[in-house]
Amino acid sequence: MQADSGLLDKAVLIAGPTASGKSAVALELAQRTGGVVINTDSMQVYRDLRIITARPTAGEEALVPHRLYGHVDAGVNFSAGAWVADAANVLGEVRAQGRLPIFIGGSGLYFKALTRGLSAVPPIPPDVRDGVRARLEEHGVEALHAELGVRDPVSAERLKPRDRTRIARALEVVEATGRPLPDWHRDGLPPLLPPGQFHALFLAPEREQLYARIDARFGAMLDAGALEEVAALAARGLDPLLPAMKAHGVPALIRHLKGETSREEAAEIGRADTRHYAKRQFTWFRHQLPEFEWVAPEAAKEQLETLIP
Structure with a gap:
């Protein structure tokens, strides 16, 4: 299936705090339009961190094309600039296929780079x-x-x-x-999606409901093997300053693996860190990207059907 010809110069951006239901909304839109889901989350790029970052499951990825998920090794100091370069290539491929690009994630800097451009800092040796x-x-x-x-x-x-x-x-x-x-x-790089070339939504759940979802999801991730995933990452002996080593829950679980804290204490630290991150996401998007339209997650489907018939 291809997107309607009138949409070939458009993209859909779906942002929101962690655990707000973005993946389900993006998946449904991609199935309806024949679109491609493009990761816009700085932690879901790492192949070592499928569970602890709540990446789409293999079953979900099989339903529609997913791009830029798990394509970077945890030992790489991946940056917003590197992501923009990858995203530019994917965007070109998706448009050449006549499909709708659907950017989804929670990393405000990635969305800002996508729509506002980015500084032109060269690679650091x-x-x-x-x-x-x-x-x-x-x-x-x-x-x-x-x-x-x-x-x-x-x-x-x-x-x-x-x-x-x-x-x-x-x-x-x-x-x-x-x-x-x-x-x-x-001296920045131009945006990949200038104004007028995208529809942008920010999913904004009620706070207490969101925090409850975060707490429940962290427990589910542990049950699904997050601790074992982090153990495999820790065994590599990577620089603790690398971005992948600072994913929410990873430092606390590594401390547990070293015997410095209990599993329950590590889980609560991971939950608290994730709740604080969600709070910062609300603040960041409100002040940095006011062009995003805020909607309740349950209203996002109807809103997208209006924007993308």
Whole structure:
């Protein structure tokens, strides 16, 4: 099945907090229109993390085409820029097939890059990244924040002094390119989907209902083998600063595997971290992407039928 010819220059964006029911909405839309579901979640790109990130099941993936799920190794420091490059290729393929692209996920930065563009920071050489990480471990985050204050004072002022990941990133950029991060932000890449080329929905469940769903889902993920999945990841001995190593629930479950906390305590930490993340998702999309139309999950199907007959 192909999308209606009038939709070939359009895309549908379905965002929302974790556990809001996005996957079911996207799957139904793809089945109805012959569309392709394209992952827009920064953790579901990792092949090592199917269960703990609640990726679509193999059965769901068999129903309609799914792209950019589980295509990156956990040892890769994957970025929004790398995702945009992959998404550009997929978008071209989907449009060439005459299908409707359906971007779904919860990563606000990915959606912002998709619709607003992205800074043109070049790839960071591995030796530069390794050197910054080594200094971070040896001297601590406060020392690197002070160094950043000299080399990129604008970024240092903007970042919290203990934000290890972003401080390291800002130092990597200035060290590799000789230019501070804000300079690169000014010279950005154009959006893949300019205004007028997409319909965008944000699924906004009632908060207490959402938090209950998050708690229940984390328990279901443990029952489905999330702990074993995390054990296999931990056995690889990867850099704990890698994005995959910070997926919600992963650090707490690794501490449990080391005997530092009980399974129940680790599960509650994972649930709490996920609830806090959902709260941040509401705030981020409200302030950063106001073009998204907020709808209750139960109303999303009807809304999409109006937008995409």
